[in-house]
Structures are given as C-alpha cells and as structure tokens.
Amino acid sequence: MDILNILAIIGSGSIFLGVIELVRRGKLKEKYSILWLLASLVLFIFSTSRDILVYASALVGIHYPPSFLFLLAFVFLLLITLHFSIVISGLSEKSKKLAQEIALLRQEMRDVLERGMEKRETKG
Amino acid sequence: MKLLIIVPAYNEEESLPGVIRNLGENFPLSDVLVVNDGSRDATAQTARGMGVKVLDLPFNLGIGGAMQAGYLHAKQNGYEIAVQFDGDGQHVAGEIQKLIRPLAAGTADIVIGSRFLVPGEYRASFYRMTGIRIFSFILSRIIGTAVTDSTSGFRAANRRVIEFFARTYPDDYPEAESLVLLHKVKLRMTEVAVTMLERTGGRSSITPVRSLYYMTKVLMAIFIDLMKKVR
Numbered sequence: 001m002d003i004l005n006i007l008a009i010i011g012s013g014s015i016f017l018g019v020i021e022l023v024r025r026g027k028l029k030e031k032y033s034i035l036w037l038l039a040s041l042v043l044f045i046f047s048t049s050r051d052i053l054v055y056a057s058a059l060v061g062i063h064y065p066p067s068f069l070f071l072l073a074f075v076f077l078l079l080i081t082l083h084f085s086i087v088i089s090g091l092s093e094k095s096k097k098l099a100q101e102i103a104l105l106r107q108e109m110r111d112v113l114e115r116g117m118e119k120r121e122t123k124g
Numbered sequence: 125m126k127l128l129i130i131v132p133a134y135n136e137e138e139s140l141p142g143v144i145r146n147l148g149e150n151f152p153l154s155d156v157l158v159v160n161d162g163s164r165d166a167t168a169q170t171a172r173g174m175g176v177k178v179l180d181l182p183f184n185l186g187i188g189g190a191m192q193a194g195y196l197h198a199k200q201n202g203y204e205i206a207v208q209f210d211g212d213g214q215h216v217a218g219e220i221q222k223l224i225r226p227l228a229a230g231t232a233d234i235v236i237g238s239r240f241l242v243p244g245e246y247r248a249s250f251y252r253m254t255g256i257r258i259f260s261f262i263l264s265r266i267i268g269t270a271v272t273d274s275t276s277g278f279r280a281a282n283r284r285v286i287e288f289f290a291r292t293y294p295d296d297y298p299e300a301e302s303l304v305l306l307h308k309v310k311l312r313m314t315e316v317a318v319t320m321l322e323r324t325g326g327r328s329s330i331t332p333v334r335s336l337y338y339m340t341k342v343l344m345a346i347f348i349d350l351m352k353k354v355r
Contacts, residue, residue: 096185096295100193103159103179107197111177 008047015040035083039076043069125228127155128203129220130194132187132277133211134161137170144174146217147209157197158211161190167211187277192293195281199290207280214320215278222316223280233311234285236271236303237278237318255339262343263300266350267307271315274300278318285311292354297342304349 019036022028046053046069057068129147133140140158147156158171162184171178179193191208198206205227209215219237226232240256256275264271277299281289288309294301306313 096189099181099183099185100189100196103181103193104197104200107177107179 005047005050009044012040012043012047016044032083032087035076035080039073039080042072042076046072125204125224126202127151127205127207127224128194128198128201129156129207129209130191130198131156131158131171131176131209131211132161132190132194133158133163133167133171134184134187134190135163135165135167136211137163137165137167139213140167140170140211141174143209143211143213143215144171144176146213147176148174150217150220155203157194159190159194161185161187186295188293188295188298191298192289195286195289195293198286203286204283205280206286208277210277214322216319216321219278219318220280222318223278226314226316227280227282231312232314233282234306234313235280236273236276236313236315237320238273238276238315239318239320240272241315241317252335255335259300259339259342263303263346266346267303267313269307269313271303271313273315274303276318278320294345294349297345300342301345301349304346305352305354308350308352308354 016037019028019033019040023030023033046056050065053065053069057063057065060068062068062071129151131140131143131147136143144153144156144158147153153175154177156176157179158167158176159179160168160171160181162181168178168180177197179197181190181193185193194208195206205224207220207223209217209220215237223235223237226235240260256273260271260274263274285306288306288311289302292305294305303313
C-alpha cells in the first residue's frame, strides 16, 4: 500500500463520514445524501486496493484504470446535478403555487373586510 | 353569464388607468381582476383605487404564473367565462363581445383575438412579421386549426378551459403553448378578428433582436409540450 492509496482512502472515507455527519446534524436531508454516500462508498472501495480498480476497468474494457475512476466520478456528478435540477423544478412549482395562493387569500380577505365595513355602515 | 376580465399587469401604473376606464365603460368594474405580478411601481394601488379586484402576487412569477392565478380566481368564484385583457392598453374593451359570441354559441371553448385575420391591418417590422408567419404555419399544422396570431394575449375562455388552466398552465410562453395543451385535451379553439392599438405606456418586452431567439425557444417549448402528459 503506497501513500496514494492511503490518501485516497482518507479522502473518500472523510467524504462518506462527512456526509453522514451532515445528515446527523440535520444540515442535509436523507434523500439528498444517498447519491453522495453511494459515490464516496464506490470511491472508497476502489481506493482500498488497486487490483479491484484494475479488474473493474478491464471488465468494462478500459485500458487505463484511472480513466475508469474519472468516468465514475463524472457520472456521479452528472447524476447529482440532474437530481438537483429535478428538486429545483419541484421547488419552483411549489413556490409558484404558494405565491398564487397568497394572492388569492389576500384578495379574499380584503373582500370579506370590505363587505363587513359596508354592513356596519348600512346598520349605523 | 358570469364573466370575469383578467388583466395581467407588470409595472403598468401608467397605462392601467386608461385600460380600466375603457373596461368600465363596457363592464361592471366588480368583475375586472387585475393580477399584479410583483410590480415595482404602484400598479396594485392604482388598480385598487379605481375599484377593481386585485390579485397581488408577492413576487414576480412571469406571465404564466400570473395568468394562472387569475384563472384560479375565476374557477373558485364560479365564473363561466374568463377574458384575458392586456394591461398595456393595446386591446379594445368594446371588442370583448366579439370574443364571447362563439363561446355563448358553444362553437368553441377558447376564442383568440387575432390582429392578422384582416390582412394589412396591423404593421410590424419585417423580421417580426416573418417570424410570426413561420411560427403560425408550424403551430397551425400541429394543432390542425388555422392560427394566425398565436401570441395574442386577447382571448376568452369558457368554464372548461378555465378549469383546465387553473390546473395546467404553461410558465414560459403561455400564449402559444396553451394552444398546444388545449389541443391535446381536445378543447376547441377559434379566432376572431380584432384591432390592436399601440401601447399607451411602459415598454414591450419584445425587441426585434430577440425575435429569432424567441421563436426558436417557443418552438422547442411547443415540441416538448407535445410530448408532455396532460390531464
């Protein structure tokens, strides 16, 4: 095991633990942590031994093992950003509904208040 | 028939008084609803001061979200017809009756006021006219009904369309996109010739330079709408 291995293990391990700690503190919601955990776990497995990485890249037909690592990292980032886009779309739809609901409620409230005033005026 | 006039307005304090006065000469102001789309000027106060109903959005949603708020109000308050009428003064209140006629006769579910049905009536820059022509051609082929003025914001909708729009209304280019969505749920559309005036105040958001870019984006949006699941 050389220094690079150790660094990789520390790097991916701390991402994994860091994400868990964020979830534990409530700074990161569980459903947003799953992709991160999966990504760091895969990187962790590959950093424990070069043989696994070499074997896995040969399996998919990649001759230069580090490329396989980059590919994995890239795919994970792509998935994570896609996930974010989906989440943002949902949020913007919700905030639109909320804004419309607020406007409708304000209008109704004003309407009710005005009608109340008119009643009082006709009584008095 | 219970009729609501929805006026979307974004920073229209200058032109709004004229628009509301024009509407008031033809319809009771209690059935005019101004949707203030998070304006930075006194749009909401101006409208309220003139005695119309106002929906005050807490922030700018864009024309799609603002119009849908109007349709939601129409749905919740049992209106049978909703008329879209721009807040910038380019539509004529006296022509609303023309738009309603096909709805009352039951021959259409939505009626669009078109500038281009009478040729030569409306003048626009060459590029803009070409863009509109190409665009109208494609859209007409897609929905199988002739559309000459797909960007017109002067339209009247019956109860079925009101309920549909309250549920589903496009965000980005609602005038053109809504026609595709209505076509998908088999609601009928027709056009009626109207005159449109120059804006009385404020500034149009469409500049000639943006025309082509705009057209491409709308076309893309329309093709995506065609693939969408609509209920």
